[in-house]
Amino acid sequence: MSDHETAGSDGGISTRTMEIVVAVVLFAVSALVVYDSYRLGSKWGDDGPQSGYFPFYIGLLLGLASVATLVRVFLTQWRQHDKAAAPTGLFVEWGQLKLVLSVLVPAVVYVLAVQLIGMYIASAVYIMLFMRWLGHYSWVKSVAIGFGVSAAIFVLFEIWFKVPLYKGVYDALAWLGY
Amino acid sequence: MVEISALFHGFAVVLSPFNLLLMLIGIVLGVIIGVLPGLGGANGVAILLPLTFTMPPTSAIIMLSCIYWGALFGGAITSVLFNIPGEPWSVATTFDGYPMAQQGRAGEALTASFTSSFIGALFAVIMITFLAPLVAKFALKFGPPEFFAVYLLTFCSFIGMGKGSAWKTLAAMMLGFALAAIGMDNITGRLRLTFGFPEMMRGVDFLIAVIGLFGIGEILLSMEEGLSFTGKSAKINPKVVLETWKKLPHYWLTSLRSCLIGCWMGITPGGATPASFMSYGVAKRMSKDGDKFGKGQIEGVVAPETAAHAAGTAALLPMLALGIPGSPTAAVLLGGLLIWGLQPGPLLFVEQKDFVWGLIASMYLGNLAGLAIVLTCVPLFAAILRVPFSIIAPVIVAICAIGAYTVHNAMLDIWLMMIFGVVGYVFKKLDYPLAPLVLALVLGDRAEDSFRQAMLIAQGDMRIFFSNALVGTITGLALIMLFWPIVSRAVAAIRK
Numbered sequence: 001m002s003d004h005e006t007a008g009s010d011g012g013i014s015t016r017t018m019e020i021v022v023a024v025v026l027f028a029v030s031a032l033v034v035y036d037s038y039r040l041g042s043k044w045g046d047d048g049p050q051s052g053y054f055p056f057y058i059g060l061l062l063g064l065a066s067v068a069t070l071v072r073v074f075l076t077q078w079r080q081h082d083k084a085a086a087p088t089g090l091f092v093e094w095g096q097l098k099l100v101l102s103v104l105v106p107a108v109v110y111v112l113a114v115q116l117i118g119m120y121i122a123s124a125v126y127i128m129l130f131m132r133w134l135g136h137y138s139w140v141k142s143v144a145i146g147f148g149v150s151a152a153i154f155v156l157f158e159i160w161f162k163v164p165l166y167k168g169v170y171d172a173l174a175w176l177g178y
Numbered sequence: 179m180v181e182i183s184a185l186f187h188g189f190a191v192v193l194s195p196f197n198l199l200l201m202l203i204g205i206v207l208g209v210i211i212g213v214l215p216g217l218g219g220a221n222g223v224a225i226l227l228p229l230t231f232t233m234p235p236t237s238a239i240i241m242l243s244c245i246y247w248g249a250l251f252g253g254a255i256t257s258v259l260f261n262i263p264g265e266p267w268s269v270a271t272t273f274d275g276y277p278m279a280q281q282g283r284a285g286e287a288l289t290a291s292f293t294s295s296f297i298g299a300l301f302a303v304i305m306i307t308f309l310a311p312l313v314a315k316f317a318l319k320f321g322p323p324e325f326f327a328v329y330l331l332t333f334c335s336f337i338g339m340g341k342g343s344a345w346k347t348l349a350a351m352m353l354g355f356a357l358a359a360i361g362m363d364n365i366t367g368r369l370r371l372t373f374g375f376p377e378m379m380r381g382v383d384f385l386i387a388v389i390g391l392f393g394i395g396e397i398l399l400s401m402e403e404g405l406s407f408t409g410k411s412a413k414i415n416p417k418v419v420l421e422t423w424k425k426l427p428h429y430w431l432t433s434l435r436s437c438l439i440g441c442w443m444g445i446t447p448g449g450a451t452p453a454s455f456m457s458y459g460v461a462k463r464m465s466k467d468g469d470k471f472g473k474g475q476i477e478g479v480v481a482p483e484t485a486a487h488a489a490g491t492a493a494l495l496p497m498l499a500l501g502i503p504g505s506p507t508a509a510v511l512l513g514g515l516l517i518w519g520l521q522p523g524p525l526l527f528v529e530q531k532d533f534v535w536g537l538i539a540s541m542y543l544g545n546l547a548g549l550a551i552v553l554t555c556v557p558l559f560a561a562i563l564r565v566p567f568s569i570i571a572p573v574i575v576a577i578c579a580i581g582a583y584t585v586h587n588a589m590l591d592i593w594l595m596m597i598f599g600v601v602g603y604v605f606k607k608l609d610y611p612l613a614p615l616v617l618a619l620v621l622g623d624r625a626e627d628s629f630r631q632a633m634l635i636a637q638g639d640m641r642i643f644f645s646n647a648l649v650g651t652i653t654g655l656a657l658i659m660l661f662w663p664i665v666s667r668a669v670a671a672i673r674k
Contacts, residue, residue, distance in 0.1 A: 135568025
């Protein structure tokens with residue numbers, strides 16, 4: 001659906017496609033909100049407004065806003081067809097998307113690792129591997145900074161401020177006694 | 179004058195060694211946060227908030243508000259030296275600040291921007307000192323309908339005054355309200371929008387949203403630009419400072435205008451970013467050297483910096499006096515108040531004198547200390563930006579994750595933070611404003627409470643929002659704000 005817009009450039013996801021996706025997602029969210037508020041009761045009960053009273057209208061307004069955004073996207077498209085398709089621009093080029101994913105995917109893996117092996121080890125390994133793979137640093141530097149940062153965080157949180165951080169399902173640092 | 183003696187009492191509170199130390203730590207941390215990509219005033223404060231849970235509230239707010247001042251100063255450093263705005267409100271500073279740095283006048287540009295920031299903040303603090311108690315006293319008369327009307331005014335001005343699509347502002351705001359509704363309903367005790375997941379009962383904390391939207395989202399955006407920092411180096415010596423200070427009084431009119439624009443935009447929730455652009459635009463139009471703007475005009479640095487700092491500071495006025503934050507960072511500070519066990523709102527001025535006046539006094543001292551620190555330590559802070567992104571990015575992601583976890587000690591929050599990060603990235607690129615989303619998330623429950631209380635009083639009759647002169651005026655103003663684009667067009671059409 002975005003063929004004619006992306007032609008001639010490096011290619012990527014067009015802003016228009018993204019606008020539509022976001023508006024549709026927001027509309028879906030609004031439908032969820034309206035549905036759940038209706039389930040809870042969105043009217044006036046015996047003792048005052050029911051639980052769904054306020055969120056019901058929030059959901060309606062969100063739905064209205066997303067539909068209006070959607071309509072605007074299509075309206076601008078029609079107008080552009082008259083002017084021989086002025087490009088609406090790219091949301092993101094493939095190359096850029098690759099860069100963004102190269103940060104996002106490791107970050108998601110990192111969060112998963114935090115869940116399993118805890119904040120400290122996961123952070124150390126994450127920073128280390130990130131530096132090694134994306135920054136092309138030597139192993140020595142990467143390991144030093146990764147574990148150095150993690151150790152600093154440990155001292156700051158566990159020892160100084162006495163704020164315990166998540167140790168993970170498999171706590172490998174249990175022997176430290178914290 | 180009552181305010182003056184209260185203020186001196188505030189100074190007495192602040193001038194303890196512990197509080198002064200926290201103030202310095204706050205400023206330095208704030209500048210670092212302002213310089214680093216992906217960390218800004220709002221999420222920097224959000225991440226550090228859990229560390230202050232055990233501190234006395236006054237010390238905690240002094241440190242956190244000083245982080246805010248520091249972040250406001252820090253944004254200017256990267257704008258001038260690297261042409262990379264560290265914060266959205268310093269985008270307008272790059273227009274003339276970076277050209278000045280390219281001409282070898284970096285020291286001059288930095289001195290001018292720091293000094294104007296200071297003047298803007300000072301102006302706003304003086305205004306807060308005298309205006310906030312009055313507003314609070316006035317607001318003591320407010321009941322639920324009045325409070326809901328003020329919330330309505332806040333949110334309607336976002337829609338009416340926003341520069342982008344009003345529908346997108348509305349969508350972002352309603353998404354914030356919907357997120358705020360997740361969890362237990364305070365009044366009936368029923369679970370809303372949890373869909374059977376017990377983990378969702380706690381609801382979505384806005385701190386998580388702030389850390390994800392502004393922190394992770396910003397990292398993703400910076401990554402897209404492929405990040406290679408190449409900056410001008412700067413040394414500020416006393417001679418440059420003094421020479422610049424001699425020049426600055428020439429621009430007193432620009433300064434004053436920018437102060438007023440900033441204060442106005444800060445109190446109404448326009449915020450620092452539009453204030454800086456607006457001030458730059460007005461200065462360009464009014465100046466006799468308007469055509470030289472963008473080529474390294476010192477006035478082009480003075481105008482946006484003064485307004486941004488004035489707005490950033492003035493945003494604390496409605497937060498203190500009404501419990502309604504004027505900016506995302508003020509919203510985070512408000513969240514702090516709740517966590518420290520203080521009830522934000524007009525009663526704060528009556529019941530927590532030490533806290534309020536300590537905070538106001540720390541604004542004076544904090545900005546003065548901030549000016550001294552940034553003027554002397556610029557090379558140090560600029561060096562931070564030369565740390566490669568492939569080291570900074572994972573460290574910031576880890577810090578954000580820790581910040582998100584410590585809010586409720588919940589693993590789910592870290593996942594939510596990642597989702598908000600992606601949402602922040604997409605929303606920013608599509609011009610969905612993030613500030614209304616955050617404010618709606620913060621104020622959602624309280625706006626709903628006052629709405630329901632008002633409805634209970636009136637037995638479901640909407641006319642209660644016009645039932646007396648006070649609430650009627652506020653509601654009327656809100657409606658005018660909501661339809662402002664249409665109103666202003668109509669006025670223009672009639673004039674023709």
